[in-house]
């Protein structure tokens with residue numbers, strides 16, 4: 457088995473054996489080269505200084521990105537709810553823990569083979585004033601070829617945008633996943649779908665492709681009174697929830 461195959465198998469088995477496995481579908485996993493020229497252009501493309509994988513880890517070769525797509529169980533429970541459901545909050549917390557746990561196991565596997573790695577938490581690694589991170593899992597996922605940005609500003613993969621993700625930098629070389637020009641967002645394909653704009657309860661998303669992060673965050677913070685009120689799924693519930701186009 458190659459290292460890539462071992463990592464894929466480890467992740468899939470961990471998701472399958474998780475007590476909340478009914479929350480998830482098959483993981484979407486990709487590998488980017490730490491030398492991908494897009495990393496040198498990120499600051500300019502995004503307009504925000506980002507950490508280069510080679511500044512995360514000396515000798516970095518590969519960035520592993522893992523997207524855990526939520527299942528129809530979650531989708532059906534939250535679809536049509538105008539407020540945050542307890543299932544979404546529960547999934548939010550369990551998935552953050554699971555992503556952390558998976559990355560620790562991948563790090564152990566790499567270490568056993570003599571490689572180094574570093575990872576970031578799934579969230580809470582951002583500046584709370586600017587609402588911006590210096591290590592963005594979505595950008596890494598796009599560079600690793602597992603999806604594209606939707607009008608909803610989320611990563612849309614072949615298994616949709618409903619889910620959570622994490623990434624890891626290692627000095628092990630793994631062949632980069634092929635990136636295509638394919639757009640997974642219906643709006644970016646034909647300009648017609650604006651489901652995320654219509655669904656957003658705070659009016660944060662605009663058809664000109666911008667998002668008012670502070671408006672979104674104010675809505676999230678305003679209602680996050682209890683643990684069971686984490687996040688808001690509404691912009692992830694359009695036709696791209698469970699599949700990319």
Ligand code: B12
Nearest residue numbers: 578587588589592593595609610611617620621673687688
């Ligand atoms: C800060 C943050 C927020 C802020 C700001 C959101 C925002 N849109 O910026 C607030 C609190 C408002 C928020 C809200 C939500 N968040 Co949030 N958040 C983050 C966090 C911590 C950092 C994001 C960031 O600042 N990245 C850096 C900035 C500079 O880039 P970016 O916004 O990621 O991506 C842009 C650029 O890359 C740019 N770009 C332009 N041109 C190009 C060209 C190329 C080649 C590339 C690569 C990029 C690029 O376009 C992108 C889209 O705008 C990430 C975790 C992480 N560390 O990645 C989660 C994360 C993005 N959030 C997530 C989620 C799920 C949510 C919510 C649904 C809430 C919830 N959990 O219930 C909402 C959705 C809001 C929305 N529609 O965007 C998921 C996204 C899942 C997905 N499918 O994409 C993440 C990845 C957490 C996770 N571990 O899964 N979030």
